[in-house]
Amino acid sequence: MSDDVHDRWRRPEPGADGESGDGVPAGSIQRPTIRDIARAAGVSVSTVSHVLNEYGDISEETEHRVRQVMEELNYYPSALARRLVMKRSYVLQLLLFAVEGLHHPFFYEVTCGITSEVEKAGYELVLGVKDTRDRRWRETLRRCYEAKVEGIMLMGTLPSAKVLAEVRASGIPAVMIDIPFEGPRVTYVTSDNIAGARRAAEHLISLGHRNIIYVDGYDLPDEYTPLPTISVARRIGYEEALRAHGIEFDPRLVCIGNYTQEGARSAVRAKLESRSDVTAVFAISDVMAFGAMKAVRDLERRVPGDVAVVGFDDIEAASYVRPALTTIKQQGELMGRSAVCELLRIITNPKRSPKATVLPAELVVRESCGASRLSPQFA
């Protein structure tokens, strides 16, 4: 019936080659609407809608006809229109704050976990990567508001405390990833950074080390002081371990690596040169641990023979390097999944006060500390 409709909605490219025999749909130009389907099938729009949403109150014959027409016209309902009328966007936003040149592999892992869970829930994930130092984040948030995203996940290197505050004040459900920050509809997921760092330090201590360099990420500007970053947490774990073993914490053993390899390299080298009594390094990221290893070699010393090194994250490269890096494993993918689950929970259940998630961080013993027991991961 009404064949002109078929004509109206031809495939975008009438098929210059044999390819288009497949007859696949879409094309962002102009597509058939639910009304076209209704007309072509000789029914009303609501009938089509009922078929589409499987109300199950349409006669088998009608349904069949409708579906057939949808097929023929390559009809795909507009999510845009549906979202508008449903007053729901089904969109989650992932905001990644990164520092230029710092492609932290860990983020990628988390992102994979996030996407798979988002998809499973029938949502869409919008990805935004911003430079941490870019002042235009307000613009980015405005776009979230306009897009009516239902939830935000925020991850990365030191987003300004103002960003966090604004997200919280926005009232949009949010889950911070590895950023301990809470609010009415805001929570976070993180690794057990304190325990992880403690375990790392204890591992070194158990091997006899007492003077352990601590390579921190950033030297926090004052605006962050109230913000308990992962950096702070790991520092606590480190100090706890020292205390538990009667070792006094020496602030002069702390240095700043800026989360980069080169930053850690020069910082550690400087420390090693000034302190000949140091026999170990604990860097709070694997990348910085790599830098530490280079620093040791710069001084013609050996890992782990002269200086033991422990990292944090367990990125893939940790098993590639030589000697393979002993480190604290963070479960990135799981972290991503958890973030999404928690976010969806906040969205669906506004009353319920959100709960922070803390994932275990386990020690992975490889070669960089010289303690080569029972590790199948060995190179």
Place this chain on the structure above:
Amino acid sequence: MSDDVHDRWRRPEPGADGESGDGVPAGSIQRPTIRDIARAAGVSVSTVSHVLNEYGDISEETEHRVRQVMEELNYYPSALARRLVMKRSYVLQLLLFAVEGLHHPFFYEVTCGITSEVEKAGYELVLGVKDTRDRRWRETLRRCYEAKVEGIMLMGTLPSAKVLAEVRASGIPAVMIDIPFEGPRVTYVTSDNIAGARRAAEHLISLGHRNIIYVDGYDLPDEYTPLPTISVARRIGYEEALRAHGIEFDPRLVCIGNYTQEGARSAVRAKLESRSDVTAVFAISDVMAFGAMKAVRDLERRVPGDVAVVGFDDIEAASYVRPALTTIKQQGELMGRSAVCELLRIITNPKRSPKATVLPAELVVRESCGASRLSPQFA
């Protein structure tokens, strides 16, 4: 005027603590609409719309009043509604096909390039990561159709040829990343894989190597045969280099590493054991090159002393490993940017036939071949 409107649209949380003094907006529940603004400002909706879109035909006084009301009510126009009426989604989709456990760091780099460019263009980027072996990709594509995405970028490990064909047939503008596949509104961006591979092989040859193991990614099933993958391109470059130097190509020197470290490790070890005349390995990904290095050590031989190794990609870890990996650098971020630019071009200019982009792939000499000339990247 009309103060009840102010009451209706309070901030989500009336501010239990001092925080909300900031007065920041949004909240996905129920927000003021353009009509509310119009009412509160005592003007018509079209006036508000004109202010919003800066038509410049509104009296300064009115505009000021409207803006003030928008501010007070924390009004943010709905992108959903706008998109519906504009018949444009302003959404680009990135489809990443990955194999479980294979978190290729290179993808992350490309993604960063993509996001920054997408944002700059005022678009939104929806991210979807699918397992290559997942048969439900049709579902994923359906969601693209329903969301009326304006363009698709496709990247990753061996998406089935069917996926590519369907994307092409869909008529949605698309840019494949590192997948040489074209169509009416489909093109690709890639590195100069042939030249890169040739350069890698030539580097080895120039160092005196003649029996070079070639570590390929996958053994392609028949369905891919017509598809010129990067794998095929690199193989061509490899063979070209051999031919140019009068070395006969020996198919028995080719092995399959499945793009994983362990895969390459065992494959290369087997080859090395059976062929004592081999003095070099060219792996078409860095990760596989790492596996090759392990294989060499498994046999108590040394890199580069006994066996030289070259990789492809230049991921970050390439500079971390010891010896640092000599490899072919792909410009991931640039690749992402180029993909977006080309995609936007296809979208805005439907007539113009798209043009493939080939980015240079340069040799980065480090330590794994023993040729340590003029390289500042050295560890």
Place this chain on the structure above:
DNA sequence: TTGTACGCGTTATCAA
């Protein structure tokens, strides 16, 4: 079981 009519929050057209 099917159809009518209204609303979702915009922009665009036209008239005032």
Place this chain on the structure above:
DNA sequence: TTGATAACGCGTACAA
């Protein structure tokens, strides 16, 4: 310079 009103494509009472 401003305002009414019709789209945009869909979901959903409510009526038939």
